[in-house]
Amino acid sequence: MTVRCLLTFRSDLGDDGVLTEDRHEFLQWPGRLHAAVAAEKLRALGWQVSEPIDMQVVGWELNAAMGRKPIWLRVEVVDEIILMFEDLKPERTWYLARKPPGPVFTGMLTALDAALRADGRFHDLRWFTDKEYECSAPGAPTPVSEIAEMAGYVAPPPPTEHP
Amino acid sequence: MRDDTETWMRQRKAGVRAKRLTAALPSGPVGVSGLNHSAAVKAAAGSLAETAGAVVGLARGGARLGRDAAGAVQFAGNLLDPSHGLLHGGRPAWLPLAQTADKAVHQGWSVARHPIRSIKQGASRANAALNPSATPVAPTATGEMQRRFNIGKNQGGLLFDIGAAALAPESMAGPVLSAEEQVAKHMAQGMDSRMAQYLAEPYGGMGHHYIPKRGVFGVKLPKIISDSPFNVLKPSGISRGDMHKLHYEVDPKFHGARLADHVGQHWSGKKQGLKKNHPAVQVIRGAPTALKRTVSGAAGGVGGAAGAMHGNQR
Numbered sequence: 001m002t003v004r005c006l007l008t009f010r011s012d013l014g015d016d017g018v019l020t021e022d023r024h025e026f027l028q029w030p031g032r033l034h035a036a037v038a039a040e041k042l043r044a045l046g047w048q049v050s051e052p053i054d055m056q057v058v059g060w061e062l063n064a065a066m067g068r069k070p071i072w073l074r075v076e077v078v079d080e081i082i083l084m085f086e087d088l089k090p091e092r093t094w095y096l097a098r099k100p101p102g103p104v105f106t107g108m109l110t111a112l113d114a115a116l117r118a119d120g121r122f123h124d125l126r127w128f129t130d131k132e133y134e135c136s137a138p139g140a141p142t143p144v145s146e147i148a149e150m151a152g153y154v155a156p157p158p159p160t161e162h163p
Numbered sequence: 164m165r166d167d168t169e170t171w172m173r174q175r176k177a178g179v180r181a182k183r184l185t186a187a188l189p190s191g192p193v194g195v196s197g198l199n200h201s202a203a204v205k206a207a208a209g210s211l212a213e214t215a216g217a218v219v220g221l222a223r224g225g226a227r228l229g230r231d232a233a234g235a236v237q238f239a240g241n242l243l244d245p246s247h248g249l250l251h252g253g254r255p256a257w258l259p260l261a262q263t264a265d266k267a268v269h270q271g272w273s274v275a276r277h278p279i280r281s282i283k284q285g286a287s288r289a290n291a292a293l294n295p296s297a298t299p300v301a302p303t304a305t306g307e308m309q310r311r312f313n314i315g316k317n318q319g320g321l322l323f324d325i326g327a328a329a330l331a332p333e334s335m336a337g338p339v340l341s342a343e344e345q346v347a348k349h350m351a352q353g354m355d356s357r358m359a360q361y362l363a364e365p366y367g368g369m370g371h372h373y374i375p376k377r378g379v380f381g382v383k384l385p386k387i388i389s390d391s392p393f394n395v396l397k398p399s400g401i402s403r404g405d406m407h408k409l410h411y412e413v414d415p416k417f418h419g420a421r422l423a424d425h426v427g428q429h430w431s432g433k434k435q436g437l438k439k440n441h442p443a444v445q446v447i448r449g450a451p452t453a454l455k456r457t458v459s460g461a462a463g464g465v466g467g468a469a470g471a472m473h474g475n476q477r
Contacts, residue, residue, distance in 0.1 A: 020423075055376075056368050057368045057369070058417060061376075076417075077421055079429050079434070088377060096380075133418075133433075134439055136433065
């Protein structure tokens, strides 16, 4: 099972960045609105979510928790909207490598994907692993691989070289 | 042969120092002997000698730094001087560097063959060099003063190295380009002149957090540490464009940013054709300069002090 934790999409919400008078610096970096929408969707799914945290040039972040399962979200606004998710307390192997995320995390990704698609203001939703995004893979329609493969998605071959 | 001469020189110097210290004590057959073996006198004299040693160690650290800087300038001059070989009997200017590298390779090989033994030996030497309780108290006050003076000297040297490492002025890893060169560089990357000028301006953002604010292994750093120069990579004088590039390469979660002066336009590492560094390289390259300097300074200081003490004990 592959879990893709990076979502890209286009949005009708517009650019919410606020500029200084001389239009040279940001007073508020773009992405707050998308972070607020993500928080609202997660709350509707039963998660406890923080207010958006300003990370300036990096974007906006959210901390959320379902019981004792904390997760982290970041919204980056580049040429498209990027949403990143991370399980902050993943299960680990004896040598501290991450185990595949459990059902709470994957369930959240799948439910959020469905909620965003149903919203109508968001388009071209594609899910990636970090590596897939970096090597410009086409992206999968769903965050969890079994579901993506059932929808006819064929994962690209892994990149053969790394600088 | 050279080692024997060095050992003899060291022993001779130690003997002369011990004679001077003995001469400084009050004379008299009974008084001197009693005082010289008294535990209280040994403790008090040792403590004073350790403080004096620390001052000497700090001063020696400064002198060593100056000597190293002068040596580096001279070495660079020799390398650039075509007549150096002729004036030094055909001995090339790079020979000292090759000899040092050869020695380092031999030592590195020895450590690689017996890593656990080397770590244990290193820790044991550092403990003996810096910790007064790690070695037995000398039988006489003069001996104790000599022992504690050496330890103080090592402590002073270590303190100097750590301080110098942490306070040294920060510099960028690469050559510092002028504003015009920065603009030209960004235009060569395919940006229009307005965007190139914007990216050539000094970076004023929050930088890259080495330990991310979200934490690692479920543990978050306190804000005072998280936002300190020991956790934030933001080389002084770096331009917006260079910082975005560095940030992209060392942070697995950073992909780009909107540009304020160009609403709707953005800087994207992927579109620039950049590649993320390998995770192992990110760990090293993404470390803030203050953290790198402190770690290397502390390691160098402990190693140097241990080496000095090891040399004294041989």
